[in-house]
Amino acid sequence: MRTIKRYTNRKLYDSQERRYITLEELATLIRQGEEIEVRDHISGADLTTLVMMQTVLDQERREGSRISQEILADLLQSGAGAADRLRGSVHAFLDPDGIVDREISRRLDLLVAQSKLDGEEADRLRLLLLAPDMHAEAGDESPASATQSDVESLMRRIDELTRRIDDLL
Numbered sequence: 001m002r003t004i005k006r007y008t009n010r011k012l013y014d015s016q017e018r019r020y021i022t023l024e025e026l027a028t029l030i031r032q033g034e035e036i037e038v039r040d041h042i043s044g045a046d047l048t049t050l051v052m053m054q055t056v057l058d059q060e061r062r063e064g065s066r067i068s069q070e071i072l073a074d075l076l077q078s079g080a081g082a083a084d085r086l087r088g089s090v091h092a093f094l095d096p097d098g099i100v101d102r103e104i105s106r107r108l109d110l111l112v113a114q115s116k117l118d119g120e121e122a123d124r125l126r127l128l129l130l131a132p133d134m135h136a137e138a139g140d141e142s143p144a145s146a147t148q149s150d151v152e153s154l155m156r157r158i159d160e161l162t163r164r165i166d167d168l169l
Contacts (some may be wrong), residue, residue, distance in 0.1 A: 001035045006047050012038070026051070033149050039058040049160050056160075104129050 004026065005013040005085035014021045021029075030038060030052070038051040108126055117125075128134075 002029065004036055004038045004051070005041045006038055006051060007041045023051075023055045024062075027055045027059060030055070030153075049164075052156070052160055053164055062112070092141070099164050101130050 003015045004021070005015060007013065011018070012023070012026060026036065036048065038047045039045065040047055107127060108117065108122040112119055112122045150159050
């Protein structure tokens, strides 16, 4: 992980390259998959999220708006709930089998709780429905499936937006 120090004058210092870097250079590092950590030079406080948000805002200012006003307004109006829904949607997209498996288990448990199904039968159905051969074959994935890096980057962005919304509220 690359450590970036932020000084009181808001300059960013890349400890690995031993030079000051700009927000644009920092964004390039992140896009290239580099894991970064930004620390306050004096206190050592973690400023990673704050600096990443500054990087996003800097890009918005330079390149024009890429985040729709409707999405931002929804996030601000709904607070963390909207970010949680967005996070859930991402998980559903990235792990559809996991979502289906959890829903099957939830519904079987509900049927048992409502006395519409006995526990043994629910367990038998769970074994049948959640068997590995019931999942999609690995070759069934679309060629445009997300990489682990894409997923982590998206989840970091969602977490950043959630924290920012919490700060605004």
